[in-house]
Amino acid sequence: MPSASWNTVVSLSVISTRQQVTSSFNLDNGENMKPALLSGMLRHTAKLAAVALGMWLLIAGAWTSVRLLSQSFNKRGEKNLLEVADSEPAPRHLTKRPPGESITERYLEVLKLYLTRYDFGGDTVARETGLDWPRSAETMIGLKRLDNLHECIKAVIRDRVPGDLLEAGVWRGGATIFMRAALLAYKEPDRRVWAADSFEGLPAADPGRRRTRFWRFR
Secondary structure (H helix, E strand, C coil), X not given: CCCCCCCCEEEEEEECCCCEEEEEEEHHHHHHHHHHHHHHHHHHHHHHHHHHHHHHXXXXXHHHHHHHHHHHHHHHHXXXXXXXXHHCCCCHHHCCCCCCCCHHHHHHXXXXXXXXXXXXXXCHHHHHHCCCCCCCCCCCCHHHHHXXXXXXXXXXXXXXXXXXXXXXXXXXXXXXXXXHHHHHHCCCCCCCEEEECCCCCCCCCCHHHCCCCHHHCC
């Protein structure tokens, strides 16, 4: 063979029964392609890294913004809740009782809460004002009317007004139960409590006033 040169061509020949296939590789050109291929790969990798870094920075910025907004909304929400809590009165059963209140008054307070089923999972505002029809309570008149009844009983005892107590329209007897308990608690055993009711519901309405349905309730 001639002396080696920069343009050496190596030919490999494979002979088969059907055809002769000749493959030629230019070693000199292959050696020159390696640095160019490596440089292209590095440039492509650098571009991918730059894109990935940009996406990461974008996601990190969006996440930070979301966290800041969430914290801001949470602070506003807590402030609004505190403002509402300060503006609205606390539920009756969570209100602190007067320090010098007697055990008798506390007992009657607990009894009123139970007879109205206050804070038993229902509407406490309606139970306080007596604006609903409770399913399990002994009275539907509400806490405020029971408070008024309580004050009337104390006034009768304090002023020595003679006579008994009466509930006209008993329903389930909650007010009657409370009056009897108050008389026992205040040591007034001589007064009696009367319950006046048909105990059969209201009579049927007149034909011209059938829109009134309260007579159906028993």
